[in-house]
Amino acid sequence: MNRALKHDGTMPAAVTVDLVIFTVRAAALHVLLIERGMPPFEGELALPGGYVRAGEDLDQAALRELAEETGINGHELHLEQLRTFGAPERDPRGRTFTVAYLALGPDLPTPVAGTDAATACWVPVDVALSSELAFDHLIILKEGLDRARAKLEYTTVAAAFCRQPFTIADLRRVYEVIWGFPLDPSNFRRKVTKAAHFVEPTGESRTPEIGRPAALYRRGSAELLFPPMPRSADGEHEVQPSAATG
Amino acid sequence: MNRALKHDGTMPAAVTVDLVIFTVRAAALHVLLIERGMPPFEGELALPGGYVRAGEDLDQAALRELAEETGINGHELHLEQLRTFGAPERDPRGRTFTVAYLALGPDLPTPVAGTDAATACWVPVDVALSSELAFDHLIILKEGLDRARAKLEYTTVAAAFCRQPFTIADLRRVYEVIWGFPLDPSNFRRKVTKAAHFVEPTGESRTPEIGRPAALYRRGSAELLFPPMPRSADGEHEVQPSAATG
DNA sequence: TCGTATTTAGGTCCTCCTGACCATAAGTCG
DNA sequence: CGACTTATGGTCAGGAGGACCTAAATACGA
Numbered sequence: 010m011n012r013a014l015k016h017d018g019t020m021p022a023a024v025t026v027d028l029v030i031f032t033v034r035a036a037a038l039h040v041l042l043i044e045r046g047m048p049p050f051e052g053e054l055a056l057p058g059g060y061v062r063a064g065e066d067l068d069q070a071a072l073r074e075l076a077e078e079t080g081i082n083g084h085e086l087h088l089e090q091l092r093t094f095g096a097p098e099r100d101p102r103g104r105t106f107t108v109a110y111l112a113l114g115p116d117l118p119t120p121v122a123g124t125d126a127a128t129a130c131w132v133p134v135d136v137a138l139s140s141e142l143a144f145d146h147l148i149i150l151k152e153g154l155d156r157a158r159a160k161l162e163y164t165t166v167a168a169a170f171c172r173q174p175f176t177i178a179d180l181r182r183v184y185e186v187i188w189g190f191p192l193d194p195s196n197f198r199r200k201v202t203k204a205a206h207f208v209e210p211t212g213e214s215r216t217p218e219i220g221r222p223a224a225l226y227r228r229g230s231a232e233l234l235f236p237p238m239p240r241s242a243d244g245e246h247e248v249q250p251s252a253a254t255g
Numbered sequence: 256m257n258r259a260l261k262h263d264g265t266m267p268a269a270v271t272v273d274l275v276i277f278t279v280r281a282a283a284l285h286v287l288l289i290e291r292g293m294p295p296f297e298g299e300l301a302l303p304g305g306y307v308r309a310g311e312d313l314d315q316a317a318l319r320e321l322a323e324e325t326g327i328n329g330h331e332l333h334l335e336q337l338r339t340f341g342a343p344e345r346d347p348r349g350r351t352f353t354v355a356y357l358a359l360g361p362d363l364p365t366p367v368a369g370t371d372a373a374t375a376c377w378v379p380v381d382v383a384l385s386s387e388l389a390f391d392h393l394i395i396l397k398e399g400l401d402r403a404r405a406k407l408e409y410t411t412v413a414a415a416f417c418r419q420p421f422t423i424a425d426l427r428r429v430y431e432v433i434w435g436f437p438l439d440p441s442n443f444r445r446k447v448t449k450a451a452h453f454v455e456p457t458g459e460s461r462t463p464e465i466g467r468p469a470a471l472y473r474r475g476s477a478e479l480l481f482p483p484m485p486r487s488a489d490g491e492h493e494v495q496p497s498a499a500t501g
Numbered sequence: 502t503c504g505t506a507t508t509t510a511g512g513t514c515c516t517c518c519t520g521a522c523c524a525t526a527a528g529t530c531g
Numbered sequence: 532c533g534a535c536t537t538a539t540g541g542t543c544a545g546g547a548g549g550a551c552c553t554a555a556a557t558a559c560g561a
Contacts, residue, residue: 021268021269022307023268024266024268061268067341094313106352108339108341176509195511195550196550198511200547217509217557222557223510224509236482236548239548239549241549424537439520440539442520444538445519445540463528465537467537469537469538470538470539487520503560503561505561506559507559508555509556510553512554515549516547516548517547517548518546520543520545521542521545522544523540525538531533531534
């Protein structure tokens with residue numbers, strides 16, 4: 010009854026991980042893209058990723074790919090599963106499922122070209138969103154962006170974009186860059202400093218090129234932010250980007 | 256370099272979907288469990304699920320399994336991807352990845368025993384949580400419960416548990432059962448009716464066995480709830496249940 | 502040396518939302 | 532009719548957030 014099934018009902022398939030790696034640099038949100046060095050989609054832009062290896066957990070595979078593509082050990086940044094994509098025809102080589110991951114980190118070094126990546130580079134997300142990406146990677150990128158924007162609201166992951174220690178203004182710029190509109194500096198400070206364990210003052214301060222020195226903070230222990238960071242600027246009440254049919 | 260890899264780098268693996276199906280009945284949250292009718296874990300309790308078939312998308316596979324196990328066509332209920340589990344030794348038959356789904360629906364009919372399920376039945380979640388489940392299904396169930404609890408806060412999915420039309424008290428009982436503590440009826444009504452497009456009045460009312468008749472509502476168009484439903488009862492500030500290493 | 506520009510830090514007012522109540526309405530049951 | 536139960540609606544105080552405004556601390560230039 011089912012084509013391509015083995016006697017025990019299993020269907021042989023390949024499983025990959027793909028990573029949406031975001032960082033904030035030069036007042037813009039960037040995503041790491043590679044130019045594919047082999048078919049299919051040779052020469053096209055794609056998200057970094059690769060096959061899950063035999064003894065490997067999914068998180069391990071994501072961390073390994075992260076290290077291979079960026080030279081960063083993933084313990085410094087935020088990593089979470091996004092969603093798994095498995096449309097039957099999404100890979101011309103055969104049935105392939107990909108577990109998409111979202112990675113968020115501070116301004117990362119310019120990546121080295123990996124094994125199967127001809128080149129790897131940081132691309133502003135607005136540029137990437139209007140590009141053609143291999144496979145279904147454009148959809149994955151969009152979902153990653155939606156997830157990142159949503160998570161800024163009710164979690165403290167914004168701090169994952171800041172190299173420690175950081176100033177309140179650094180943290181505010183993360184929100185402004187990812188949400189795409191300015192926040193009131195005064196109200197933002199009040200919100201962040203009064204929230205329990207979002208940021209902890211170090212007691213030190215840093216003098217910028219111009220302006221008054223800013224107090225330095227480091228991440229607190231809180232993961233959730235309650236009440237959430239308000240995001241009232243116009244584009245509100247959009248449909249939630251989650252998964253399936255419902 | 257890698258054992259069990261084909262020449263092109265792929266590792267043959269099986270992909271399944273498993274479903275955490277929640278419903279509210281008799282003032283308690285229930286989850287659908289099956290007793291496995293074949294090895295491995297024959298005779299043990301497990302989440303319903305099965306292999307993704309050849310031409311099938313992941314969502315399609317989840318909907319098919321849902322129909323097979325409960326006789327319900329999934330378009331009446333909320334369905335979303337939870338997370339993918341792929342620990343190397345999670346299935347003794349060989350490398351198997353499972354895409355876990357979360358399904359939420361109104362008091363569903365008693366399920367029919369499916370093809371590979373000896374028996375299927377609704378189990379109170381507190382009972383299920385203290386049971387032994389096959390594979391890593393207990394972890395999946397816990398994550399599904401965490402996700403459901405969290406989603407009640409900032410989305411309108413609670414209405415997916417109510418057969419339409421429903422009363423405000425019906426909706427409130429969903430929150431109370433899933434969160435595990437009572438909510439103030441008056442404040443809950445104010446919150447729900449003033450939130451934009453959470454519920455829409457039908458103009459009709461229903462007389463219960465005892466007490467004043469209650470106005471009937473149906474689901475509004477909103478998916479997100481802003482500001483969120485407050486969940487201040489003690490167990491607050493717990494670590495977020497999300498995915499990976501971070 | 503003394504303003505000026507710039508950025509941080511902190512305060513004020515007002516409005517909305519929420520928690521904790523209380524009061525009333527509209528049914529059923531004895 | 533009166534007791535009970537549930538639904539509906541209102542009040543009041545406290546907290547959080549948006550829209551401001553003021554002061555502090557630095558670099559720079561006249």
